[in-house]
Amino acid sequence: MEFAYTLNGNTPMRKSFQIGEAMATAGVPVVVGGGGNHGIALASTTAAVNQIGVTVDAQATLVTAQQTDNSDPTRMVSVIISPDAVFRARLSGGAAENTALTQYTVSTASTTGLVVTTGDSWSSPTFDEGTLWGFDGSNTGVERKITSVGTTAATLLVALTNDTVVGDNFLRVPLTPGELQHVQLTTLLTQINASVAVDTNNANFIPVDLELRDSSDSGATNSNALVIQFDSVFSGG
Amino acid sequence: MGLILWLPKKYSTLDHVKRKEFAGRKKGKPVGTHVTDLAELKKSIALCRGCRSGFSKKKYDYMQSRVIPVVRGACDACKSYSPAMELLVHRSMGFRTL
Numbered sequence: 001m002e003f004a005y006t007l008n009g010n011t012p013m014r015k016s017f018q019i020g021e022a023m024a025t026a027g028v029p030v031v032v033g034g035g036g037n038h039g040i041a042l043a044s045t046t047a048a049v050n051q052i053g054v055t056v057d058a059q060a061t062l063v064t065a066q067q068t069d070n071s072d073p074t075r076m077v078s079v080i081i082s083p084d085a086v087f088r089a090r091l092s093g094g095a096a097e098n099t100a101l102t103q104y105t106v107s108t109a110s111t112t113g114l115v116v117t118t119g120d121s122w123s124s125p126t127f128d129e130g131t132l133w134g135f136d137g138s139n140t141g142v143e144r145k146i147t148s149v150g151t152t153a154a155t156l157l158v159a160l161t162n163d164t165v166v167g168d169n170f171l172r173v174p175l176t177p178g179e180l181q182h183v184q185l186t187t188l189l190t191q192i193n194a195s196v197a198v199d200t201n202n203a204n205f206i207p208v209d210l211e212l213r214d215s216s217d218s219g220a221t222n223s224n225a226l227v228i229q230f231d232s233v234f235s236g237g
Numbered sequence: 238m239g240l241i242l243w244l245p246k247k248y249s250t251l252d253h254v255k256r257k258e259f260a261g262r263k264k265g266k267p268v269g270t271h272v273t274d275l276a277e278l279k280k281s282i283a284l285c286r287g288c289r290s291g292f293s294k295k296k297y298d299y300m301q302s303r304v305i306p307v308v309r310g311a312c313d314a315c316k317s318y319s320p321a322m323e324l325l326v327h328r329s330m331g332f333r334t335l
Contacts, residue, residue, distance in 0.1 A: 002335050003305045011321055014283055014308040016259035026330060032254055039257050050250055056305065057281045057330065076259035078281045080305065088335045224335055233250050 001027050001054060001089035001190055003080050004226055012082045019059050019075050026058040028189040030079055045185045048203040051229045053081040083232035086208050091173055091194040091223045092186050100220040101194060103135055103169040113159035116170055122149035125197035130174040136215040137168025143212050145176050174198040175207040175225055192225050204230040268314045279327040288314035300331040
């Protein structure tokens with residue numbers, strides 16, 4: 001994930017920390033290592049408690065032994081620690097990085113624009129309180145919050161702009177800006193796994209905004225979420 | 238003999254964080270050596286206005302980060318706090334990917 005902006009507009013604060021484990025990838029969330037640990041630790045795909053921030057660079061190897069040339073064995077990474085920093089993360093369609101979002105094809109048209117029926121399950125995993133948007137077809141680019149789900153359809157409270165047509169494709173994400181929903185991260189911790197149920201297996205980031213792109217802009221591989229830390233140790237709360 | 242009180246200290250989470258903070262350039266280590274060590278490890282480098290002129294971006298294939306162009310914090314060379322420093326990163330990490 002990449003730094004996007006801070007909520008108060010200030011320049012982000014950068015600090016360097018000793019690592020407690022190898023951090024081969026930059027742009028990953030890190031957390032307090034805890035007592036007995038000699039450095040900061042990586043968050044996990046499903047947890048990010050006591051967050052310090054998101055790394056700016058990487059340190060592929062951890063060194064603990066005294067060095068024969070008497071060089072310093074300490075290894076460190078730089079971290080953006082501003083608790084109001086918002087980070088941009090790609091929406092991945094699976095646990096692995098850069099997995100395309102799955103397209104859901106309308107199987108039954110809706111003349112009210114309040115139901116998106118695709119024949120796929122929207123309830124397991126549940127996308128209730130998530131967001132769907134038109135990838136192509138009559139509602140390209142139109143996004144709506146999902147307010148109830150079923151085994152073949154998602155229901156909306158606010159209608160889509162146009163009727164859905166058989167063959168239209170939609171994308172979905174288990175996030176809605178402004179909701180208290182935590183995310184699941186991908187394997188390398190750089191992206192958000194958008195294939196899991198809403199607010200399941202919490203890595204403590206919440207959505208601030210969504211950049212949902214359609215077929216004209218490779219939306220299945222080019223949509224992002226803007227998220228903020230929910231459990232920063234520097235937030236003073 | 239005076240009374241000695243032993244009061245166990247309760248460490249907070251921020252105490253743990255503070256202990257893991259990297260102390261920066263070690264006392265006695267030349268400034269230039271420390272910064273070039275960072276550059277050879279392809280670490281991000283933030284230098285205050287006074288120290289910035291001493292580092293050659295071209296020599297180490299560094300650039301100002303397009304992702305985070307400016308940061309606050311301690312200068313990697315002189316350790317003084319600066320509210321606005323160019324964040325220099327290796328060219329392989331300088332551009333936005335999202």
